[in-house]
Amino acid sequence: MNHDRSRALFERAERVIVAGVNSPVRAFRAVGGQPPFIASGKGARITDVDGNEYVDYVGSWGPAILGHAHPDVISAVQAAASEGLSFGAPTEREVVFAELVTKLVPSLELIRCVSSGTEATMSAIRVARGFTGRELIVKFAGCYHGHADHLLVKAGSGAATFGEPDSAGVTSAVARTTLTLAFNDVAALRALFTARGSEIAAVIVEPVVGNMGCVPPVAGFLEAIVQECRNYGAISIFDEVMTGFRLGLSGAQGRYGLVPDLTTLGKIAGGGLPLAVYGGRRDIMSCVAPLGPVYQAGTLSGNPVAVSAGIATLERLDAALYERLETLGARLEAGLAGAAAQTGVSACVQRVGAMITLFFTRGPVLNFDDAARQDAGLFAKFHRGLLARGIYWPASMYEAAFFGACHTADDIDRTITAATDALAS
């Protein structure tokens, strides 16, 4: 595979863009080598600027559930764009989008559109604090909720501790209001509520984690979050920016039959354009300006082109699609597990719907400490081996892989063969 053009572009990029990329994982630092620059995508495939084609398991980190450049989504975007890109005033398209989203996810009684998942979680936290008049928020180590200051915190292992910032530039005063627990640790959650429940504004969680690799909730974990929040007057926030419309039409909350107080959506909701949503209980969301005292605004919020991509995408999701993704996923899951067994590599596969991770540790992976036990060197080699064989896999061992409507059984089988070869070498 020739990468001359990508290499040249990366050199130019590094001179003017931090590390040559506009989001860190794209720089391939964790896996070595250089990132291919993508020229185009169609369906399940992407093509780089040197003409190499890959089966794509990143899907823009989630949005591309219908595949790249779906003709109906593209024409919806073109139609909206031709009528003007942005007005900063209400438009019909954002109403249609909001009606669709609130119908698909019934816990969303009232929503706001924003432009990124980061903005959605940041705003949901502010609303929870405004509504409860409390300061503390609880998150789980290894869950990613965007890069707002108070969410860039994870604790050391074990029981809840006062947070240490994960990033330079986050003040300790902000970090101290974020308490961190281990994902899936119901006892620690209950103990924390017993100790400090009356100070807690919100618990935010990825109901199925994608941002430490795919880690499902153990039975009773999500229920405990919703229930403890209810008991203590705190707000449960399901961050479904990744799981929303990926794990089913009503996201993880539909799949597990739970009703959180607030929900955040992004990625698939915007069909590939910058669009995200936060919303939930009417009484809580009525705190947002101008109905209430919690301020939140955005020049491009509910942008007509972005919501048109969202509408066109959501309208094409149905139960048959999720059934098909389940079948494809089972095939990939069994194939990857078989590849690891056949090559004697210590690994485990975890999957929920169309999210999957091959962890380079025996497993099971229940929380971040488990995920951090992986052999990073082995993952890096695996990633390079896949790329050389035309498989575009997430360039971090802490990211779930995604597939969608355009992946075929043939693509999956090709991927399994490539994985087996990559693991063997």
Ligand SMILES: *Cc1c(COP(=O)(O)O)cnc(C)c1O
């Ligand atoms: C991607 C992601 C975010 C952040 O969304 P951005 O649009 O990248 O700001 C937040 N939460 C979860 C669960 C995500 O996967």
